[in-house]
Amino acid sequence: MSSGQEIILEFELKASIFDVAGEASSKTKRVLQQIGVRAEIIRRIAISAYEGEMNTIIHSCGGTMRVVIFPDRTEIIFEDQGPGIADINLAMQEGFSTAPDYVREMGFGAGMGLPNMARCTDKFDIQSEVGVGTKIMMTVFH
């Protein structure tokens, strides 16, 4: 898979640390702009990255965001250390949310995150195990 041309960005996302929430997606967006990826593609990557970043910070016990930028595509992988999603089909439904009120007061937790991520990406895969963690892999072609 490695062509030697990819750019790899890795970020640690800490649970419930909201003042820097969005920084990882912001840095990702800047790199994509610097290498000249088309604006409409950057927009889709930025939205899915940001929703994923917020999700990890809101819902998980902490995790990582790994971005691999190839010449023809960008892959984003979120991995966290739990608590895991009991019913993925339910979580993928628009409007379904388990977010607490303080998250809703920040403008998130409306149950749009996962559907929005799936919509903005060309490939979207989610695996989760309760008590273990969640892994989301997304690809957007340039």
Next chain:
Amino acid sequence: MKLSEVQKVLDAQVVSGIEWMDREVKTVCGADLMSDVLAFAKESTLLLTGLTNIQVVRTAEMIDLVGVVFVRGKCPSLELIELAGTKNIPLLVTQHSLYESCGRLYQNDLKSCYKTGDML
């Protein structure tokens, strides 16, 4: 419509980014749910919101919003203003409510970024 005209229609004050007032606004989104904004905002969209936390600026940055208008006289924090400055996002404050602000812009031919029936 230019941001400078939006300012007049909403009797708004410019909190930061006065140098961006000639930006063109094509559609408007009135929302406190940032995920809805992320899902439905289009190119050259202006956000009207009652939320004043830092995620508003993050959202604006991700989807290149034209600017943000805080309604009902809500003043953003210095931290938010500074972040918006580094991202070139103009901020305005109007004393009008979200409903009134949207109505005024709609009367001036600015339409919603969301078309009824739009799907995710």
